[in-house]
Amino acid sequence: MTQEPFNWDPPARYNFARDExxxxxxxxxxxxxxxxxDAAGTVIDRSFAELAGHAARAAAVLADAGVKRGDTVLILLSREIEWWELMLGCLALGAIASPGTIQLSAKDIAYRRDAAQATCVIAGGDIAARVEAALAGQPVGLIHIGGPRDGWRDYGAxxxxxxxxxEIADTAFDEDALCYFTSGTTGQPKMTIHGHxxxxxxxxxxxxxxxLQPGDLHWNLSDTGWAKAAWSSLFAPWLMGAAIFVNHAPGFDPAxxxxxxxxxxxxxxxAPPTAYRMFVRAxxxxxxxxxxxxxxxxxxxxxxxVIDLWKTATGLDIHDGYGQTxxxxxxxxxxxxxxxxxxxxPxxxxxxxxxxxxxxxxxxxxxxxxxxxxxxxRPPGLFTGYRxxxxxxxxxxxxxxYLTGDRAIVDEDGFFWFVGRADDVILSAGYRIGPFEVESALFEHPAVAESAVVASPDPTRGEVVKAFVVLAAGHSGSDALAAELQNHVKAxxxxxxxxxxxxxxxxxxxxxxxxxxxKELREQEWAKAEA
Incomplete structure (x- = not known):
């Protein structure tokens, strides 16, 4: 297998807001x-010149709020258009952007603010009350999206x-730019730091x-609180000169x-696997x-x-990709x-x-x-460390x-085949079983919409395979269906x-x-055994 060349000659100074x-x-x-x-039918079409102008004003708002180079800013937004302005505004200032989902609890927000020593929090109405409950009395700048709110700066105005x-900050290539909170197997979420x-x-x-190439319009369904949004909703498309499509709507509606x-x-x-599974069941x-x-x-x-069903319906392949925060x-x-x-x-x-x-x-x-x-x-794009x-x-x-924490095999042609997270692999009576293969077998049955396979304690085998199954519309759970699914997987x-x-x-x-x-399902199983 020959690998095409990739020229990686990183500059000493780099700032995406300026250089791209x-x-x-x-x-x-x-x-x-x-x-x-958005869900109301609003359509906003921005050119690169307009985007740069909005980002420059976003950076000015941040600066007026006291945000300085090296400060961490929590950006707790969904897919509001302001997310793109403020991410670019942080980069332009040399501040460290720390995106988070609007599903965070007040406890989560307090932990993130303290761990990152954030000097500013940006939020909309969906989460602003939780921010207030989490940070009451703390000297943190608050910027509100969506109109005036007592005690907050009104971003729009x-x-x-x-x-x-x-003047965009002339940031060093390895200078801190992004802080993503990622859950580990134990303890509180860790802060994954990336440079510019x-x-x-x-x-x-x-x-x-x-x-991607110029002229493309790319749609990534990822939530903005996930690092995947940095991949496909921010950096990669604009690096290729392509445009980004966004739909800001509550929840996920496959139709x-x-x-x-x-x-x-x-x-x-x-789109994530869950979305494609829903598409092909629609x-x-x-x-x-x-x-x-x-x-x-x-x-x-x-x-x-799922890949086969999607191709049958659309004529298009789905190309799996692999990476991490x-x-x-x-x-x-x-x-x-x-x-x-x-x-x-690779x-x-x-x-x-x-x-x-x-x-x-x-x-x-x-x-x-x-x-x-x-x-x-350092390999291209590898994080600089857990802060x-x-x-x-x-x-x-x-x-x-660098160990990803995943287990796999490589075939003779250089293709990687996923087995599971190191802590997801099931050891049953001497056999090593990866959950993904069992889940894929289950999905082939028309009654299964989705499943999760984990280890469950067993006095004889140590562990056995347990499947949590979400049924497709029109099907109901029963002992007979469970036996049918078991026989289907065996075959x-x-x-x-x-x-x-x-x-x-x-x-x-x-x-x-x-x-x-x-992990959550597995821990539930073992907790039952210990009770």
Whole structure:
């Protein structure tokens, strides 16, 4: 397998707001940058020149609020158009943007403010009351989106009156720019820090996975509180000169999403596996998406059956991609180099391997740790560390490799095949069982909308496979259906992998990014055994 060259020659100084948005505003002032819509039918179409102007005024509002270079700003917004202005405004100032979901509790907000020592919090009406409860009496600047609010600066009014910031911070390539809170297996969420150069490294994401170019309109369904929004709703499309599509609406409605795909000239789509599962369980007959040419998925592996059903309905493949909050794209399926059910091959510029306990690359077909080579030269887009936690940072590096915490195998052709998170792998009577293969087998049954497979304690086998199953419309749980699903899995994959326990549930616990929280379900199982 030959790897195409990727020229990675990072500059000493870099600022995305200046070097990319400023350049595009000068070179292509009237070209579309952002097409924003909402549930009420509002449509805002902004060019690169208009985008740069709004970002410059956002930076001025932040500066007037006392935000300085190096300060951390919590941005607790959904898909309001102001999110894009303020993310760019923070970068322009040299402040550290820390996006968060509006689902955060008051306790979460207080923890994030204290851990990051944030000097400013930006929020809208959906979460502003929780911010007030969390930060009452603290000397923190508050900026409100959506109109006046007592005790807050009114962003809209101040932006309208502000003179645009003209001097963008000349930030160093490795200077702190982004702070993402990511949950670990134990303890409080850790702060994943990226430098300004992280934005530039998403050339890999935009070119080799999203397949973007000028003239494209890219829609990423990710919540803005997830790092995936930085990947596909901010940096990668604009690095490629493409435009970004946004729909600001409460919740996720698969039928409404498909309507928008048909109505607007969206050429590329990035959606989590949960969304595609809902799409293919909906009625796709007669639907047409005339502009759509390229589809990708990320967050966790996508079941092969979903990929097949989507292609049957639309004629389009779904290209799985893999990376983390700590990285840019690491590997993916690409047009002409794709294998259904695989994570894909490493992206150009990325040295990815499956390694054993000694840090040696494992032979094809052997399960091991997914690791990124991190020698003397830092790989493109790798995080700079977990803020304030040098021991935790050191714990994810071994023998010159960054350990992702995922387990996989590599086949003879260099394709990676996901087994599971290291702590999700089930050990039953001597067998190692990855949850993903069992979940994929279950999804092939028409009664299953979604499932999560975890280890459940067993006195004889140590652990057994348990499946939490969300049923498709028109089906109801019963002992007979559970037995049918068990037999289906036995016939679809190795019989020892079948779920010995099945529990029908209305929904599955998920992260804001749409990943199933198997850890939560697994802990529930073990807590029952200990009770």
């Amino acid at each position: 948005i400023g350049r595009l505003a000068a070179e292509r002032p009237h070209v579309r940058a952002l097409l924003w819509t 101040e932006k309208q009156a502000a003179a645009p910031l003209t 150069g992280y934005a530039l490294a998403h050339r890999i994401t935009g070119r080799y996975w999203l397949d 409404a999403t498909l309507d928008l795909l048909a109505r607007f000239p969206i050429t590329t789509l990035c 009625d796709l007959a007669g639907r047409a998406f005339p502009a759509l040419r390229h589809c990708v998925s990320a967050g966790e592996p996508l079941n092969p059956e 700590e990285t840019v794209l690491l590997c993916c399926n690409r047009p002409g180099a794709s294998r259904i059910g695989a994570m894909g091959r 992206a150009p510029g990325i040295e990815l391997a499956v390694i054993d306990e000694t840090g040696t690359a494992a032979p094809p077909g052997t399960e091991g740790d997914v690791a990124l080579r991190a020698g003397d030269a 304030g936690e040098p021991e935790r940072t050191a714990s994810v590096f071994r023998d010159g490799w 679809t994959t190795a019989p020892y992998k079948y779920p010995r326990k099945i529990e029908f549930v209305a929904s599955l616990p998920k992260t804001v990014s749409g990943k199933i929280r198997r």
